[in-house]
Amino acid sequence: MRAFAILLRRELALAWGRGGGPLLALAFYACVVTLLPLAAGRAPERLAALAPGIAWLALALAALLSLERLFERDFEDGALDLLALGPAPLEAVAVAKCLAHWLAAGAPLALAAPIAAVILGASPSIAPLLFVCALAGGLAFSFLGGLGASLALGSRRGGLLVAVIVLPLYAPPVIFGAGALDSLAGGLPWTGGLLFLLAYSAAAVALSPLAMAAACRNALD
């Protein structure tokens, strides 16, 4: 447990240092909120309809951009050797890395998502649910993106491979989350979609570290 805390602290510092953190999330949404009306037209009702979906796009794109090299750096500079020879198993190392990524990048994005949606004209009543969905969805994105990054270790053009591996895994949480938000906005029961989303995230957190550790071992060999 002590080793896990030590590693998590370092990974957070690294994730923060390479551009995570709340300011990046705000900048990301500033771009989205500014560009969307220019790209999609400025009719308020259209923007309001798009607003909750934008949060998902931002989360998925931000995760893909920053997760691609989650393991690659450590693999190249030898840190992965050190991590493999530490007191915690590689599975725990994978959890620490993905968790740190979520805390540094995913959570600030989730916090900013409802603000951006309300600015674009979504009803403030969906803000709490949007926050919870983005938080849980971002957790799944971090772990599944880490899975893609570990599988692409050592391959040329790994970024492309990560996108191809991860895309189908990113679809279900978006469907569940968007469904829940849609139902809430339409006055329908929405807990089902949210529970599916939470279950999916929990499964991603529980299962992907096993695959990440195996992929890392394979890459080191």
Next chain:
Amino acid sequence: MMRAVRIKGLSLARGERTLFSGLDLALESGQAGALLGRNGAGKTSLLRAVAGLLRPQAGTITFEGPDGALLEAETARAEGLHLAGHHDGLKTTRTAWDELLFQAQWTGGTEASARAAVERLDLSRLLDLEVRRLSAGQRRRVSLARLLASPRPLWLLDEPMAPLDAGHRALFGEILAEHLAGGGMLLAAVHDPLPIPARSVEIGG
């Protein structure tokens, strides 16, 4: 506590190419082995195989505790060995102290033992610098600090002294001698002779 390493009939291959086969080597408490051989002979691969990072084609690597009891390999490796090579895992954007402290704590050391290692390796003036500002020799000293900061019996060193200057080579020689005198073991890939008595092991013929 690990007291011996035994390598029997070890064969290693990288891709299709066999590096060496049928290698036997035993190290006991207080002994050092110097791995010799041309570039690409498989010295680094042997070290990585002992560390459990490479899967051998054939043969076994076993670790023994006091009175010859076999140790479970995974625990023996996670708690009993240091692997230090060219790829030191130091993040260039963090300060030398942050990275040194992490490497020391991750392998089981404490802040106090990391401070002691800093004193011993004459690193105190470098601690606030980002790793990318260090010279190759300074960087190597930072990465070797964890050997001192978290005591582990088996040291696997890949060209440990290559970038060090004469003064620090002598210092590192003393550190190696102390490690062996304290019952440690040492396996080093070298081109220059080690500054301590060591058994030479020719790799790859």
